[in-house]
Amino acid sequence: VKNAGKNSFGFYSPHMSEARRERLSLENDLQLAIERREFVLHYQPQFSQRSGQMIGMEALLRWQHPRLGLLAPGGFIALAEETGLICRISDWVLQEGCRQLALWHADGHRHLRLALNLSARDFERKDLLERVVAAPARHGIGCDRLEIEITESLLLDDAEDVIATVRQLRQHGVRVAIDDFGMRYSSLNYLRRFPVSSIKIDQSFVRDLGRDQGAASIIHAIVGIAEGFGLHLIAEGVESEEQARRLADLGCEDMQGYYFGRPLPADEVLEWATP
Ligand code: C2E
Ligand code: CA
Ligand code: CA
Ligand code: CA
Numbered sequence: 001v002k003n004a005g006k007n008s009f010g011f012y013s014p015h016m017s018e019a020r021r022e023r024l025s026l027e028n029d030l031q032l033a034i035e036r037r038e039f040v041l042h043y044q045p046q047f048s049q050r051s052g053q054m055i056g057m058e059a060l061l062r063w064q065h066p067r068l069g070l071l072a073p074g075g076f077i078a079l080a081e082e083t084g085l086i087c088r089i090s091d092w093v094l095q096e097g098c099r100q101l102a103l104w105h106a107d108g109h110r111h112l113r114l115a116l117n118l119s120a121r122d123f124e125r126k127d128l129l130e131r132v133v134a135a136p137a138r139h140g141i142g143c144d145r146l147e148i149e150i151t152e153s154l155l156l157d158d159a160e161d162v163i164a165t166v167r168q169l170r171q172h173g174v175r176v177a178i179d180d181f182g183m184r185y186s187s188l189n190y191l192r193r194f195p196v197s198s199i200k201i202d203q204s205f206v207r208d209l210g211r212d213q214g215a216a217s218i219i220h221a222i223v224g225i226a227e228g229f230g231l232h233l234i235a236e237g238v239e240s241e242e243q244a245r246r247l248a249d250l251g252c253e254d255m256q257g258y259y260f261g262r263p264l265p266a267d268e269v270l271e272w273a274t275p
Helices: 008-012 014-033 077-083 086-106 120-124 128-138 152-156 160-171 203-208 213-229 241-250
Strands: 039-048 054-065 069-071 113-117 146-151 175-181 198-201 232-235 254-256
Touching: 014 054, 014 077, 039 086, 054 086, 077 086, 086 113, 086 120, 086 128, 113 175, 120 146, 120 152, 120 160, 128 146, 128 160, 146 152, 152 175, 160 175, 175 232, 198 203, 198 213, 203 213, 203 232, 213 232, 213 241
Parallel strands: 054 113, 113 146, 146 175, 175 198, 198 232, 232 254
Antiparallel strands: 039 054, 039 254, 054 069
């Protein structure tokens, strides 16, 4: 086995071939998951500290796998991206999320926004704009109630197409947020080229708040960036009252995290939060 080249391990190791079989079977299951109605969205509320109001929900995908149980996205999103299945999944997320948001709106929660996550692969589609814009329209929701979360890495590719798509989404009123902001890249230059509307402070900074001064300094800097660029700012991964207070002191008013509420199925998430 040793030194026999890159692929040989997979042929000879029972462990690797087991892993490969697992992957293949998961890929097959993933192909069928949409028609079998195995995906579910959980929703996590986003709060405004200042008003005490719930301002929106982030839709987080779950897969009710027939054998493996409820899977978090960490267990299958990468595979969905590699196989390209993610685009069909994203279509489903858009439809299902907007359908649910329409129900909440009809229930009197008219101010609620829906945030959902798209992958870089979604931006390779020529028809992404049409698909995103059509989803809220189909359910009688304004485009301005929808927020697309994308990661910094997509923006760093600096592809003209991606810039154009983000700009067109914004022109239709769709909000675009940079997820996990501050995590990977030291260059902020892309902010000048991308007309995004929000940034989401990565949860690692929130976690380290109170533990090291560096995290507070970075959040302080991000607050300044958001102000300078006129961007909405929200922090995620807020787990304690102390973190919420420190964030507010630093000037970050909007928050999401276990302290305010865990991601839950639609019928449970609004139970404790009345309009
Ligand atoms: P993300 O977009 O950064 O989502 C935040 C993750 O942190 C979620 O994990 C959420 O459940 C978790 N979280 C929320 N509050 C807290 C907190 O207070 N403390 C801690 N420790 N964690 C918290 P989840 O649901 O497992 O999702 C993981 C990632 O999967 C997401 O990260 C997102 O990148 C991706 N994802 C989720 N849904 C979708 C989807 O529909 N499409 C795509 N393409 N990706 C998705
Ligand atoms: Ca997100
Ligand atoms: Ca995030
Ligand atoms: Ca993340």
